[in-house]
Amino acid sequence: MADTLDVSYDTRIPNNVGLGEDRKVLKALEKWHPGYIDWWNKLIPQNFQDSMVYLRTAVSVDPKGWAKFDYVKMPEYRWGVLLAPQVEDRVIPFGEHQGKPAWQEVPGEYRNMLKRLIVIQGDTEPGSVEQQRFLGLTAPSLYDLRNLFQVNVEEGRHLWAMVYLLQKYFGKDGREEADDLLRRSSGSEEAPRMLGAFNEETPDWLSFFMFTYFTDRDGKMQLESLAQSGFDPLSRTCRFMITEEAHHMFVGETGVGRIIQATIEAMNEAGITDPTDIGNVRDLGVIDLPTIQKKLNLHYTLSLDLFGQEVSTNAANAFNAGIKGRFMEHRIDDDHQLHNDTYNVTSIVDGKITEETVPALTAVNMRLRDDYVRDASGGVGRWNKAIKKAGIDFELVVPHEAFHRQIGVFAAIKANPSGDIISEAEWESGKDGWLPTPDDGKFVESLMKPCYEPGKYASWIAPPKVGIDNKPGDFEFVKLHMA
Amino acid sequence: MSKPIDFRVDPSAYRHWQVEYNGPVATLSMDVDENGGLFEGYELKLNSYDLGVDIELNDIVQRMRFEHPEVKVVVMQSGKDNVFCAGANIRMLGGAAHSHKVNFCKFTNETRNAFEAAERDSGQQYIAAVKGACAGGGYELALACNHIMLTDDSTSAVGLPEVPLLAVLPGTGGLTRITDKRKMRRDLADIFCSIEEGVKGQRAKDWRLVDEVIPNSKFAETVVERAKEFAAKSNKPDIATGITFNPLERTITDTSVIWSTVTVEIDRAGRKATFILKGPEENAPTEMDAFQAQGDQAYLLRLCRELEDAILHMRLNEMEIGLWVIKTEGDPELVAAHEALLAANAEHWLANEVRQYWKRTLKRLDVTSRSLVAFVEHGSCFVGVLAEILFSVDRSYMMDGEFDDDDRALATIRLSEANFGAYPMGNNLTRLQTRFLGEPDLVDVAQKQINKAMDAETADKMGLVTIILDDIDWEDEVRIFLEERASFSPDAMTGMEANLRFAGPETMETRIFGRLTAWQNWIFNRPNAVGENGALQRYGTGVRGEYDLERV
The missing domain is CATH 3.90.226.10 (2-enoyl-CoA Hydratase; Chain A, domain 1)
Structure with missing residues (x-):
């Protein structure tokens, strides 16, 4: 396999995997390509398809300078197949094959397991684009519109990355699975996306930012674990995807931060000190902090569900097989085999939340979720700092893991955001205070008016400190086609 | 216990x-x-x-x-x-x-x-x-x-992921039904059974x-x-109301389980249980309306429910009781009358259901991994459906002639038309057809004896019982048989009996209970599945099973 830092454009599909010489896979990808373009074209409203968007395109996989920015029409975006550079003599870093040379071809015994993981990962990528398809119509600025499209095209490229693996390594089955990735569709009654969080609507920009902050962070954790994989092509693919994913979380963290900024600035200007004075805050054309908290509660808990069961046979099998590792596997100080290690998982015994010690191998999901919880709390702290600095007495809180869960041990109970188990009746009477209500949704929606003038921002969101690619805030990030 | x-x-x-x-x-x-x-x-x-x-x-x-x-x-x-x-x-x-x-x-x-x-x-x-x-x-x-x-x-x-995931078989009919019932091509079935994720x-x-x-x-x-x-x-006639199955009452002690029409006496030292099925005490209802009014208390239905519960209870809860002796007690005339009502109304939905229920229960007996023996004693009532038990068990012993100090009615056997088609075995033959596989004429001969009370000598001549014994021999011969049976290896008994019981053609059912189950039970004993490091044992730990690579 060719292995270069530079991306080759000698085929219709930019790549650094020597597609030009790999006729079979090229043919398969070219066959899949029209279906993909068709999917894209039907997805995003037409005037955006014809607009020139200031996007970054990967031109290299060299961490020092892998992207260049330029105007491009999204359907002409150079989606491609990009793998991080091959590490010489890489070995399988964990599990029962630890220390053996990393697999360059699919090991037959793990074919199904690998395929399943790739399909599930692949299914999330187009899922989020589908969820966000109409957001462009209500973008609060060209800067945000551009960020949305950047996230979208990169999720599209991530789909390409997974599809490449399916087509290259999994034969006929892989090609069928690649087709099914385009057949399933977010929220569809016919063929929904595989994971619940990717069938929820992203109805407004606050949801979008929360999604990119919390749910894309799940994606990051999953990619980090797959980047450890003993199956080298998967590892290399995911390593490169993580570089792109970082931008998505940046969009999320700064997006929520800018909304908070607009709110606290407006409150201070109007002399409102009570953050729960919702009516008056809303009258200022900004989103009140309690509603932001509710949205946070929703997206955080949906994202926790993506980690699956606390104790999981599949996760254990995948780890032991050397297929899917842990977050920062190389920095963990243990034998990387977990034969005798234990890990504490949450469970419910006699109606109480407790911790239970289980074999670490079966608790790989739980560990990843714990890592996620730590990782996700950083941005929340930064948001709170801004609120505090503005002199407003309010703190955003990440709810307890037991709150509002559909998957795992907590799915069986109802808990409040502090993690107290409560009755069905208490849940019913409390839930409107914890999760967005239809009225909250209506209010946020009422703010969603497009703001397409360069350098202008909707009332409910503050301008960024600095634009993308060091461009100023009034740069025309999207040249809208308004025909 | x-x-x-x-x-x-x-x-x-x-x-x-x-x-x-x-x-x-x-x-x-x-x-x-x-x-x-x-x-x-x-x-x-x-x-x-x-x-x-x-x-x-x-x-x-x-x-x-x-x-x-x-x-x-x-x-x-x-x-x-x-x-x-x-x-x-x-x-x-x-x-x-x-x-x-x-x-x-x-x-x-x-x-x-x-x-x-x-x-x-x-x-x-x-x-x-x-x-x-x-x-x-x-x-x-x-x-x-x-x-x-x-x-x-x-x-x-x-999907059927048992083989790749657990190193066992899809053993509840899976392997058999995909080829026999759904008639899937065997090479495609080979693929289907080797992939974890199934087919969509x-x-x-x-x-x-x-x-x-x-x-x-x-x-x-x-x-x-x-x-x-x-x-x-559907051709099924419209039936407005059914009958109610009320809770089954039974009394369990250490040495017995007692239902209203079935008693099981357990002899732990002798590793045997004696099932006594009681004949009806009352006359048969004259028509199906009356039968339906009796509901789950109608004699033949009640007996069937209780016998089924007895079979299941003894199978699962009394594993070391390896020999079941089955006896009946009652008036043969009354049993015949009760059965005749069902036979005369075979098209009636409830009569049909009761007969089908007996069919299933007799099949449960056929596949029970216990040595089964019937004692046809004086005062017994092996008539029709109850006589069918004689052809389900591994051996039958019948009292011949008068016994001292025994004033019960002389032992007889009575066949009914039900023995000739109402209760087929898993091989789709009647028990008599299976019994006389080499002498099919004997089935016709037996059919001529329908509704006639046959004494031991006649039954013996017709090949309907295994051994007839008179007053002099009975006690000793029966004791020796019971003791000998108890001395054999339970595994060898299970294997021998299961093989001898199902002569004749294979059906999907016999293949499931015979071939598939036997292979599965073999695998269930092998270290590749159930050893400490076997796949079944390790499932859920994340660690794969270790296999002994020798093909056997």
Whole structure:
């Protein structure tokens, strides 16, 4: 396999995997390509398809300078197949094959397991684009519109990355699975996306930012674990995807931060000190902090569900097989085999939340979720700092893991955001205070008016400190086609 | 003795299934209570099942026939999102003793057979409406239905992942039904049984794994439509009301279990149990209306229910009692009269159901891994359906002539037309046909004796009993037989008897109970599955099974 830092454009599909010489896979990808373009074209409203968007395109996989920015029409975006550079003599870093040379071809015994993981990962990528398809119509600025499209095209490229693996390594089955990735569709009654969080609507920009902050962070954790994989092509693919994913979380963290900024600035200007004075805050054309908290509660808990069961046979099998590792596997100080290690998982015994010690191998999901919880709390702290600095007495809180869960041990109970188990009746009477209500949704929606003038921002969101690619805030990030 | 496994179920206490009755269509939803396992140490996640779940299903299938004769179509579906049924619970299997695994598989097989045959026997058709993962025992549930519908949501699949995942077989009929019933090509079946993830969508139809693949958005309505359509096309007569199965009463002591018409006496030292079936005390009802009014107290139905409960109880709870002696006590004339009513009204729905129930119960006896012997003593009533027991057991001993100090009526055997077709075995032959495989003429000869009381000598001459013994020999010969039997290896007995009982042609049923089950039980004893490092034992730990690579 060719292995270069530079991306080759000698085929219709930019790549650094020597597609030009790999006729079979090229043919398969070219066959899949029209279906993909068709999917894209039907997805995003037409005037955006014809607009020139200031996007970054990967031109290299060299961490020092892998992207260049330029105007491009999204359907002409150079989606491609990009793998991080091959590490010489890489070995399988964990599990029962630890220390053996990393697999360059699919090991037959793990074919199904690998395929399943790739399909599930692949299914999330187009899922989020589908969820966000109409957001462009209500973008609060060209800067945000551009960020949305950047996230979208990169999720599209991530789909390409997974599809490449399916087509290259999994034969006929892989090609069928690649087709099914385009057949399933977010929220569809016919063929929904595989994971619940990717069938929820992203109805407004606050949801979008929360999604990119919390749910894309799940994606990051999953990619980090797959980047450890003993199956080298998967590892290399995911390593490169993580570089792109970082931008998505940046969009999320700064997006929520800018909304908070607009709110606290407006409150201070109007002399409102009570953050729960919702009516008056809303009258200022900004989103009140309690509603932001509710949205946070929703997206955080949906994202926790993506980690699956606390104790999981599949996760254990995948780890032991050397297929899917842990977050920062190389920095963990243990034998990387977990034969005798234990890990504490949450469970419910006699109606109480407790911790239970289980074999670490079966608790790989739980560990990843714990890592996620730590990782996700950083941005929340930064948001709170801004609120505090503005002199407003309010703190955003990440709810307890037991709150509002559909998957795992907590799915069986109802808990409040502090993690107290409560009755069905208490849940019913409390839930409107914890999760967005239809009225909250209506209010946020009422703010969603497009703001397409360069350098202008909707009332409910503050301008960024600095634009993308060091461009100023009034740069025309999207040249809208308004025909 | 630990708490016995109880096969008697109170429908108001179902934990794992919901049934909704809507005229001719019943909807049966599997919604397994994770914390409702029969034993400690496992959770029934993802609609996986253990014996307790199957005991409820068996009860539902049974009541469907007797209590809800208005039902023509039963839709079996999942009460959970994203999963139809994940099959037998693996941790349960991993933790269970070999004997429990075998008994579990036998019972689940009997339940599958019972609802599979419901269409032919009772006109009740089962439709599997598969949405979500349907794997292993889950697909085997669907396979036993008469019609399988699969939603095409690009995720839902049917699969038999036992071999790659657990190193055991799809042993509840799975391997047999895909080739014998669904007539899937064997090379495709080879692929199907080697992949974990199963087959979805159109390919599932192309490979004959399901009957229909339906767009997901239309799935629910198409299932309803199909159920109505099948109900409309059904030949099953409209029956407005059924009868009620009231709770079965029984008394258990250390040495006996007593029902109203069945008594089981347990001799632990001798490792044997004596089943005594009592004849009726009252005259037979003169017509089916009166029979139906008696409901579950009608003699032949009550006896059948109690005998079935006795068989299941003794199978699961008394494993070391390796020899069952079966006796009857009562007036042969009365038994004949009760049976005659059913025979004369064979088309009546309830008469038919009772006879079909006897058929199933006799089959349970056929596949029971105990040495079975019948003693035809004076005062007994081996008539018709009860005489059928004589041809199910491994041997029969009959009293010949008068015995000292025994004033009971002389032992006789009486055949009825029911012995010639009403109760076929799993091989689809009557027990008499199977018995006389080499001398088919003897079946005709026996048929000429219908309704005649045959004494020992006649019965012996006709080949209907194994050994006849007079007053001088009886006690000693019978004792020696019992002692000898108890001295043999239980394994060798099980194997020998199971082989001798099913002469004649193979059917899907005999292949399931014979071939598939035997292979499965062999694998269940091999270290590759159940050894400390075997795949079944290690499942869930993340560590793979280690295999002994020698082919045997």
